[in-house]
Amino acid sequence: MATAVLFIGWNRPHIGMEDKAYGWLTTEGLSYLRKLEGKSFERLELIGLTAHGGDLNGAIILFGERAKLDELRRTDDFEAFVMRMSGQFDRLGVIPGVNWDGIQAVMKRRPKLVD
Numbered sequence: 001m002a003t004a005v006l007f008i009g010w011n012r013p014h015i016g017m018e019d020k021a022y023g024w025l026t027t028e029g030l031s032y033l034r035k036l037e038g039k040s041f042e043r044l045e046l047i048g049l050t051a052h053g054g055d056l057n058g059a060i061i062l063f064g065e066r067a068k069l070d071e072l073r074r075t076d077d078f079e080a081f082v083m084r085m086s087g088q089f090d091r092l093g094v095i096p097g098v099n100w101d102g103i104q105a106v107m108k109r110r111p112k113l114v115d
Contacts, residue, residue, distance in 0.1 A: 002063035003102035004071065007058040008082075010089035021088035032081055033060065040064065040072040055091055065107045069096060 001026055013021035041064030043093060048058050073079050073094065086092040098106065 001101055002065065003098060003105055004064060004066035004069050005043065005067045005097045005099050005102075006041070006062040006064075007059060007093070007095045007097055008085070009056050009093050009095070010061070011055045011091035012057050013089055017088055022083070024088060029081065032077070032079075033062070036072065040068050058089075063099065066096070066098075066102070099108065 011034075015066070030046065032086040037044060043063050045061045045063075046058075047061065049056060062072075073096070082094055
């Protein structure tokens with residue numbers, strides 16, 4: 001059961017690269033990630049946000065276990081994926097976190113940590 005997430009978020013493609021950036025993301029980028037699904041993480045979601053005046057407009061969320069997601073982040077292939085993304089999308093961020101199940105696990109450990 002997934003308890004952690006890896007959030008890969010961005011603002012928008014660099015000016016003039018809209019077609020190339022989204023074309024790469026929806027073909028090569030997602031193909032790379034889909035090959036890792038079931039191995040490095042359990043599932044992924046690609047999200048596009050509607051206009052809201054902010055600078056977060058799209059994201060991919062990988063759901064899995066913290067150790068496997070951390071290991072993935074340190075691979076050469078994933079670093080190359082992130083570099084390719086950052087060359088095409090503005091304000092790219094790769095952020096580890098936890099989902100609801102992960103939050104509950106942390107809260108169960110909390111009393112031991114604050115004694």
